[in-house]
Amino acid sequence: MTKFLVFLEQREGVLKKSSIDAWNRVQEIAALSAGAIVTGLLAGPVDRQRIGDLLAGDGVVYHANEERLRPYQQESYTRLVTSLVKQESISALFFADSSLSRDLAPRLSVLLKASLLSGDLLFNRQGYPDGSFRPVYSGLATASFSPQRNISIYTLSPSRGMVIRSSADGTVQVMPTAQYHHSSDNLLAEVRRIVLRQNSLDIAEAGIIVAGGRGMGSSAGFALLEELAALLGGAVGASRFAVDEGWRPHAEQIGQTGKTVAPQLYFACGVSGAPQHLAGIASAGIVVAINSDPDASIFQVADFGIVGDVHLVLPKLIEALKEF
Numbered sequence: 018m019t020k021f022l023v024f025l026e027q028r029e030g031v032l033k034k035s036s037i038d039a040w041n042r043v044q045e046i047a048a049l050s051a052g053a054i055v056t057g058l059l060a061g062p063v064d065r066q067r068i069g070d071l072l073a074g075d076g077v078v079y080h081a082n083e084e085r086l087r088p089y090q091q092e093s094y095t096r097l098v099t100s101l102v103k104q105e106s107i108s109a110l111f112f113a114d115s116s117l118s119r120d121l122a123p124r125l126s127v128l129l130k131a132s133l134l135s136g137d138l139l140f141n142r143q144g145y146p147d148g149s150f151r152p153v154y155s156g157l158a159t160a161s162f163s164p165q166r167n168i169s170i171y172t173l174s175p176s177r178g179m180v181i182r183s184s185a186d187g188t189v190q191v192m193p194t195a196q197y198h199h200s201s202d203n204l205l206a207e208v209r210r211i212v213l214r215q216n217s218l219d220i221a222e223a224g225i226i227v228a229g230g231r232g233m234g235s236s237a238g239f240a241l242l243e244e245l246a247a248l249l250g251g252a253v254g255a256s257r258f259a260v261d262e263g264w265r266p267h268a269e270q271i272g273q274t275g276k277t278v279a280p281q282l283y284f285a286c287g288v289s290g291a292p293q294h295l296a297g298i299a300s301a302g303i304v305v306a307i308n309s310d311p312d313a314s315i316f317q318v319a320d321f322g323i324v325g326d327v328h329l330v331l332p333k334l335i336e337a338l339k340e341f
């Protein structure tokens with residue numbers, strides 16, 4: 018029987034939306050793959066009752082409910098995953114595409130002698146093992162993959178808008194992992210705490226993103242986007258140009274060399290819509306573009322477009338939302 022393992026990420030004790038989305042995606046892949054069994058692994062403290070409520074479909078989640086696993090530790094997490102993969106004879110290990118999986122998955126692939134298929138991976142009707150593919154050359158072509166090893170590791174792109182389904186359609190059992198021992202003496206580094214910038218949301222988790230590019234003019238120009246994001250309860254994102262200029266941190270970069278995002282609502286303000294940027298928003302829901310150039314490529318993918326100067330349009334939009 019083929020067994021899948023989904024690595025579920027938490028941040029500060031809250032199960033990440035991108036991991037819930039990955040779990041749901043893997044349930045679909047399992048259904049396409051002669052009914053493979055889905056198991057999960059969660060490291061760090063999370064309310065156990067909530068886990069079962071949030072995950073749809075059937076399966077078992079192994080929960081390593083240990084305080085010291087709250088922050089991501091490369092070596093501890095590696096040992097935890099490798100031991101469970103061996104113990105449960107896992108055939109395929111799945112991650113949501115994230116900073117953590119970009120760090121952990123390559124390491125696991127070496128240690129487990131596993132095929133690694135990374136970066137925005139999708140599955141067609143063939144399911145596992147031969148149905149995986151992903152867009153390449155900025156979406157101009159599609160590459161399909163067949164793993165060559167007994168164990169495969171995949172990182173999955175988020176589904177469109179990351180709409181989280183109800184768990185009413187199945188039973189997810191949550192079980193503690195066997196107490197997991199390690200010696201901290203041989204850790205090369207220990208992450209004590211990961212702090213996000215004050216009041217900032219992780220763009221990979223956000224339901225609404227207000228992104229800016231060169232058209233914002235300067236780092237000060239992003240104050241408008243911060244105000245709009247705060248009003249909408251969203252996160253600020255940026256094009257690579259804005260990040261390269263030092264206007265915004267790299268954690269906010271969206272696109273091929275930044276993060277893949279899947280908000281329900283995406284604002285692109287002063288962003289031209291280069292293929293490398295669009296690669297990061299393929300799973301976004303509604304796209305709203307504000308650009309002074311009526312021929313900007315972003316309008317080809319936008320559901321709503323406003324031709325105009327961001328410095329004139331955004332204050333009006335903010336004003337209208339405040340009155341709303």
Ligand code: FAD
Nearest residue numbers: 230231232256257272273274275287289294309310326327
């Ligand atoms: P521009 O392309 O310069 O566009 C600025 C837009 O703002 C224009 O459309 C203009 O009409 C509009 N504008 C100007 N002033 C105003 C105004 N006052 N009001 C309204 N609109 C205005 N890019 C990414 O974003 N993410 C990536 O991950 C990424 N990875 C890359 C990887 C590689 C290998 C390469 C080669 C490139 C990558 N790029 C990436 C860069 C990408 O090709 C573009 O250069 C970049 O996205 C352009 O950013 P931009 O849209 O902010 O700037």
